[in-house]
Amino acid sequence: MSHVFPRHCHGTFPTATGGDGCFLIDASGKRYFDGSGGAAVSCLGHSNERVKQAIKDQVDQLAFAHTGFFTSEPAEELADLLIANAPGDLDRVYFVSGGSEATEAAIKLARQYFVERGEPQRRHLIARRQSYHGNTLGALAAGGNEWRRQQFAPLLIEVSHIAPCYEYVERAEDETPEDYGYRAAQELEKEILRLGPDTVMAFMAEPVVGATMGAVPPAPGYFTRIREICDKYGVLLILDEVMCGMGRTGHLFACEAEGIAPDILCIAKGLGAGYQPIGAMLCSSGVYDTIAGGTGFFQHGHTYIGHPVAAAAGLAVVRELLDRGLVAQARERGMYLGEQLRARFAQHPHVGDIRGRGMFWGLEFVADRDTKTPFDPKLGVAGKLKKAAFAEGLICYPMPGTRDGKHGDHVLLAPPFIASEAELSDALDALGRAISTVIGAATA
Structure with missing residues (x-):
């Protein structure tokens, strides 16, 4: 039994045991791409020797x-x-x-x-x-x-x-x-x-x-x-x-x-x-x-x-x-990330907005694109997205209450500046699968 007071008392979390570049590793050896840098923290990844x-x-x-x-x-x-x-x-x-x-x-x-x-x-x-x-x-x-x-x-x-x-x-x-x-x-x-x-x-x-x-x-x-x-x-x-x-x-x-x-x-x-x-x-x-x-x-x-x-x-x-010129790299690699997000999700019937700058991007989800109406909070879209992405080996930062603290759902992406285009592409593949799973269930 743990004596740690966790962020949420009704869930269990894997134990992080290692970090390798843009990835965190749990006790079972599973690797997770840190697509949100925790909370926009890990700009250099998890194993910077300097x-x-x-x-x-x-x-x-x-x-x-x-x-x-x-x-x-x-x-x-x-x-x-x-x-x-x-x-x-x-x-x-x-x-x-x-x-x-x-x-x-x-x-x-x-x-x-x-x-x-x-x-x-x-x-x-x-x-x-x-x-x-x-x-x-x-x-x-x-x-x-x-x-x-x-x-x-x-x-x-x-x-x-x-x-x-x-x-x-x-x-x-x-x-x-x-x-x-x-x-x-x-x-x-x-x-x-x-x-x-x-x-x-x-x-x-x-x-x-x-x-x-x-x-x-x-x-x-x-x-x-x-x-x-x-x-x-x-x-x-x-x-x-x-x-x-x-x-x-x-x-x-x-x-x-x-x-x-x-x-x-x-x-x-x-x-x-x-x-x-x-x-x-x-x-x-x-x-x-x-x-x-x-x-x-x-x-x-x-x-x-x-x-x-x-x-x-x-x-x-x-x-x-x-x-190492990593600020400029964040700007340039962020342009690639934004382009890929738009290419993959701009036409999604439940992605209302894609916005961001540098290595800092958000997708806002809506029940209706034409009216920009958010999903019913009771559906818990943000929380389900977090779990679905995590199961895919992607750490991202979904949040509810985008509009007024209660209504609206978004996901925040803030990967390490050192992430390669291939790593970002793989992460968006995982995000796409998570979105399909959760939004599909929410609109069924």
């Missing part, structure tokens, strides 16, 4: 030193490397252990920034419906997925949520993508004016929406207008790149595709590539200098921030991404 050696070397030299007393060489080097490649005037890096910690830190930094500027009335955070920013209480409050929030709602801080930029569902037939992007962005200005411009501290969004909507990129010009609105009202722009950053969408930082830079940026998952738990919050020089020139103390912290072994792993991961 990263493994960096971890071993760091453990031999220094395993841990609390940042209340010391800094460390790998943390300093990783911060330098990230800032050297970061957009805009991002200038400082605050290391944490994962994505929820990064977004939580970002919310608290935004608040302290305005307190130290003498604007304590700025307390409102605005985010988007169907976003996901993490599972700690502050991050969950910022997230806009009603299913995740519902039972914890009494514990959550108040956050305003505007509409997502969701072209497949929200763009009108007579509207250009650019016009839709502008209209969707204007929701932010309306909400700022409703709350009172001098009471809003920040707007938080994912450049490409991940888990809760399935790799939804923004409409053209959307984030350009968002940046303009934030600047107009003195509101900080927080971008959550925990899932879509670190090369996943074909740029080291996902916002580079939009030609903008945030005031605060959150990364995790691909930063450690699964080899160590690590995340980071990056902030602009203006935000940092306000704290440094005021109290000089960010009133926040966790025991393992700046952990030397985690930082050494992150440093090796980012060097691997840059030195």
Whole structure:
């Protein structure tokens, strides 16, 4: 009998015993292609020698030193490397252990920034419906997925949520993508004016929406207008790149595709590539200098921030991404993946939308393509797809509740950047079989 508290108490899981490139291996020897990188984590696959050696070397030299007393060489080097490649005037890096910690830190930094500027009335955070920013209480409050929030709602801080930029569902037939992007962005200005411009501290969004909507990129010009609105009202722009950053969408930082830079940026998952738990919050020089020139103390912290072994792993991961040209490879290989997805599934009667960027793609399933009507949630399409694909030796990331937290089903694909075209093709064969099995039963 296991004493592990699992994610789901009513299921059993095989024991993972090994990793080989893009594959995970269980105790029976069965191989699974990691088509979602876990949760868009394993960008380098599961057996990168450079990263493994960096971890071993760091453990031999220094395993841990609390940042209340010391800094460390790998943390300093990783911060330098990230800032050297970061957009805009991002200038400082605050290391944490994962994505929820990064977004939580970002919310608290935004608040302290305005307190130290003498604007304590700025307390409102605005985010988007169907976003996901993490599972700690502050991050969950910022997230806009009603299913995740519902039972914890009494514990959550108040956050305003505007509409997502969701072209497949929200763009009108007579509207250009650019016009839709502008209209969707204007929701932010309306909400700022409703709350009172001098009471809003920040707007938080994912450049490409991940888990809760399935790799939804923004409409053209959307984030350009968002940046303009934030600047107009003195509101900080927080971008959550925990899932879509670190090369996943074909740029080291996902916002580079939009030609903008945030005031605060959150990364995790691909930063450690699964080899160590690590995340980071990056902030602009203006935000940092306000704290440094005021109290000089960010009133926040966790025991393992700046952990030397985690930082050494992150440093090796980012060097691997840059030195081997893997960000460009993610962009190019992602074009192949997108082409193959469209070739195989674009005409499927129950695939409503195929969207994505780089090695980050989503398929949304519908009961009716013409009306874009989702399947009845009672059919459990997403959960059945996960099981059917897993039986085929494919790890993918299906989720229910795509539209509103309850209705809609999608599958998210986020394979390692090192995946070959042949491996991707085989994975899509497996996905096709799983879709046929599950959708066939759902429509019978």
